[in-house]
Amino acid sequence: MHPSALLGLLAFAAATEAIPTRPSQAHSASAIENLRAKVKNVVVLVMENRSVDNLLGGQTIPGLENPINNGPFCNPYNVTNPAEGTVCSAATDFDSITDDPDHAVYGNNFEFYGSFTPDNARIAGGQLTPTQQGFVQEQIRLYGADANRTELSTQVMNYYTEQQVPVLTTLVQNFVVFNHWHSDIPGPTDPNRAALASGTSYGHGSNDEAFSEHAFPQRSIFQQLTETNHSWINYYATAGGTGPDAEFFDWTYTSNHTDLVRPLEHFYTAAAAGHLSEFTYINPSCCGVGTNSMHPSGRISDGEKLIKSVYEALRAGPQWGETLFILSFDETGGFHDHVPPPLAPKPDPLSYTATTPSGANYTLEFNRLGGRIPTLLISPWVGQGVVEQKGTTAQGQPASYSASSILRTLGYLWDFAPFNPRVEAAPSFEHLIQSSARNNTPAKLPPPVAFR
Numbered sequence: 001m002h003p004s005a006l007l008g009l010l011a012f013a014a015a016t017e018a019i020p021t022r023p024s025q026a027h028s029a030s031a032i033e034n035l036r037a038k039v040k041n042v043v044v045l046v047m048e049n050r051s052v053d054n055l056l057g058g059q060t061i062p063g064l065e066n067p068i069n070n071g072p073f074c075n076p077y078n079v080t081n082p083a084e085g086t087v088c089s090a091a092t093d094f095d096s097i098t099d100d101p102d103h104a105v106y107g108n109n110f111e112f113y114g115s116f117t118p119d120n121a122r123i124a125g126g127q128l129t130p131t132q133q134g135f136v137q138e139q140i141r142l143y144g145a146d147a148n149r150t151e152l153s154t155q156v157m158n159y160y161t162e163q164q165v166p167v168l169t170t171l172v173q174n175f176v177v178f179n180h181w182h183s184d185i186p187g188p189t190d191p192n193r194a195a196l197a198s199g200t201s202y203g204h205g206s207n208d209e210a211f212s213e214h215a216f217p218q219r220s221i222f223q224q225l226t227e228t229n230h231s232w233i234n235y236y237a238t239a240g241g242t243g244p245d246a247e248f249f250d251w252t253y254t255s256n257h258t259d260l261v262r263p264l265e266h267f268y269t270a271a272a273a274g275h276l277s278e279f280t281y282i283n284p285s286c287c288g289v290g291t292n293s294m295h296p297s298g299r300i301s302d303g304e305k306l307i308k309s310v311y312e313a314l315r316a317g318p319q320w321g322e323t324l325f326i327l328s329f330d331e332t333g334g335f336h337d338h339v340p341p342p343l344a345p346k347p348d349p350l351s352y353t354a355t356t357p358s359g360a361n362y363t364l365e366f367n368r369l370g371g372r373i374p375t376l377l378i379s380p381w382v383g384q385g386v387v388e389q390k391g392t393t394a395q396g397q398p399a400s401y402s403a404s405s406i407l408r409t410l411g412y413l414w415d416f417a418p419f420n421p422r423v424e425a426a427p428s429f430e431h432l433i434q435s436s437a438r439n440n441t442p443a444k445l446p447p448p449v450a451f452r
C-alpha cells in the first residue's frame with residue numbers, strides 16, 4: 001500500500017470514532033425503526049455521466065479512494081501495445097468537454113475489459129475481472145481522427161480539484177459520501193434511470209424509444225408509493241433532457257398519474273411552503289451547453305448551481321428537519337474510474353444484445369454493475385464528513401452499493417418488499433441515519449466557479 005493511503009486509512013479510522021454512535025447495523029430492526037422515526041421526506045436528484053475518479057478525484061477527505069488520495073491512475077494509449085505509452089490522471093479538468101466519452105454497453109466493455117466482447121462465462125465465473133485500462137483508447141477510437149490525442153486522454157483521465165467544484169467539496173466535507181457506489185448497469189442513462197426507479201431496465205441496454213413511449217411494464221417506486229398511500233412528485237427541468245423518469249412506466253399513464261410529473265419551478269415553491277411530497281424525484285436538464293446535469297458538453301459549474309439551489313431550498317424550508325436528500329448520478333459517462341465494478345445478481349431473466357464496433361455481437365446479462373459514481377446522503381440526520389465504505393446485504397455479506405440500495409432502503413422506510421433479486425441483494429443504508437439531529441449543517445453553499 002502507498003504510504004499516503006495508509007495515512008488516509010488511519011486518519012479515516014480516527015475520524016469515524018469521533019462520529020456519534022449510530023443506532024445499529026444495516027437491515028437491523030433498530031436502524032429501520034430509527035429511519036422511520038427521523039425521515040419523512042426523501043428527495044432524489046440524479047445527475048448525469050460522471051465517475052467518482054473524475055468528479056470527486058480531487059477531494060482530499062480521507063477514506064475516499066481517488067486519484068489525489070491513492071493515484072495517479074494510468075491507462076495505455078493502446079491496450080494491446082503498451083510501447084505506445086501511457087497517460088495518467090492529473091488535476092484540473094475542463095468545465096465542459098466537447099467530446100462526450102463512449103458510454104454504450106460496448107464502450108463500457110472496452111473501458112473495463114479492453115474488449116468490446118468480453119467472455120461472459122469467464123466474467124460470471126470470476127476468472128475475468130475488469131482492469132479499467134481501456135478508457136483512453138476508446139476515447140481516441142471515437143474522436144482521434146480529428147482531435148489531439150493528449151487532449152483526448154486528459155478528457156477522460158483528469159479530475160476536478162476541490163476549488164473547481166466548491167459546492168460538491170462543501171457537501172463532501174459536511175455530509176456522507178459513498179466510496180463504493182456503482183451504477184446498476186454498465187451502460188447509458190435511461191437504462192440506469194429505469195433501474196433506479198424499478199430495480200431493472202427490463203432488458204434494455206440503450207436509450208431506445210421505449211423510454212419515451214412509456215413502454216415499461218414493471219412496478220416502479222412511483223406505482224408502489226401511490227398504491228400504499230404515500231405521496232410523490234417527479235419534477236423535471238423544462239429545458240429538456242432526461243426523463244421525466246416516472247413517465248418510462250406505462251402505469252403512470254394507464255392509472256392517470258401524469259399530473260404528478262411537474263416542472264422544476266414547482267419544486268422550489270413546494271419546498272418553501274413545506275408542501276414537499278414524501279418522495280421527491282428530480283430530473284435535471286441535459287445534455288448540451290446551458291444544461292445543468294453535468295453531462296458533457298453541459299458545464300460542471302452549471303450542475304453545481306442546480307445542486308446548490310436544490311440544497312438551499314431544502315435547507316431553508318420547513319421540512320428540512322425530516323428530510324433525506326440523496327444526490328447521485330446515473331452512470332460514469334465513460335470517464336475513467338480505477339475501481340473494478342463487481343458482479344451482482346440478475347434482476348430478471350432478460351438480457352440485451354447489440355452489435356459492437358468490431359462487428360461481433362455482445363449480450364449483456366445484467367449480472368454486473370457499472371463504474372463508480374458519486375453519491376451523497378445529505379440531511380441533518382447524517383454524520384459530518386463521513387466516507388461510507390462497502391455496505392452489507394441482508395445476509396450480512398459485504399457488498400458495493402448501487403441505485404438498488406435506494407429502493408432497498410426506501411422499502412424499509414415505506415414498508416415494501418424488494419422488487420426483484422437485484423434489489424433484494426443490495427446493501428441498504430438506514431444505519432447511516434443518526435439518532436440525534438445536527439444543528440451545524442451549512443445554510444448556504446459557496447458560489448460555483450466557471451472555468452475553462
Ligand SMILES: *[C@@H]1O[C@H](CO)[C@@H](O)[C@H](O)[C@H]1NC(C)=O
Nearest residue numbers: 077078079080081084137141
Ligand atoms: C494497437 O497496437 C496493436 C499492436 O501493435 C496494433 O495492431 C493496433 O492497430 C493498435 N491499435 C490502435 C488503435 O492503434
Ligand SMILES: *[C@@H]1O[C@H](CO)[C@@H](O)[C@H](O)[C@H]1NC(C)=O
Nearest residue numbers: 147148149150151152153154
Ligand atoms: C496537443 O495538446 C497538448 C495539450 O493541450 C498540447 O501541449 C500539444 O501541443 C498539442 N499537440 C498538437 C500536435 O497540437
Ligand SMILES: *[C@@H]1O[C@H](CO)[C@@H](O)[C@H](O)[C@H]1NC(C)=O
Nearest residue numbers: 224225226227228229230415
Ligand atoms: C389507502 O387509502 C385508501 C383510501 O383511504 C384505503 O382504502 C386503502 O386501504 C389504503 N391502502 C393502504 C395500502 O393503506
Ligand SMILES: *[C@@H]1O[C@H](CO)[C@@H](O)[C@H](O)[C@H]1NC(C)=O
Nearest residue numbers: 251252253254255256257258
Ligand atoms: C384515466 O382517464 C381516462 C380518461 O379520462 C379514463 O377513461 C380512465 O378510466 C382513467 N383510468 C383510471 C385507471 O382511472
Ligand SMILES: *[C@@H]1O[C@H](CO)[C@@H](O)[C@H](O)[C@H]1NC(C)=O
Nearest residue numbers: 352353354355359360361362
Ligand atoms: C446481432 O444481434 C442483432 C440484434 O439482436 C441481430 O439482429 C443480429 O442477427 C445479430 N448478428 C449476429 C452476427 O449474431
Ligand SMILES: CC(=O)N[C@H]1CO[C@H](CO)[C@@H](O)[C@@H]1O
Nearest residue numbers: 049103187188189287333334
Ligand atoms: C454514458 C452515458 O450513457 N451517457 C449518457 C449520458 O446521458 C446522455 C443523455 O441522456 C445519454 O445519451 C448518454 O448515453
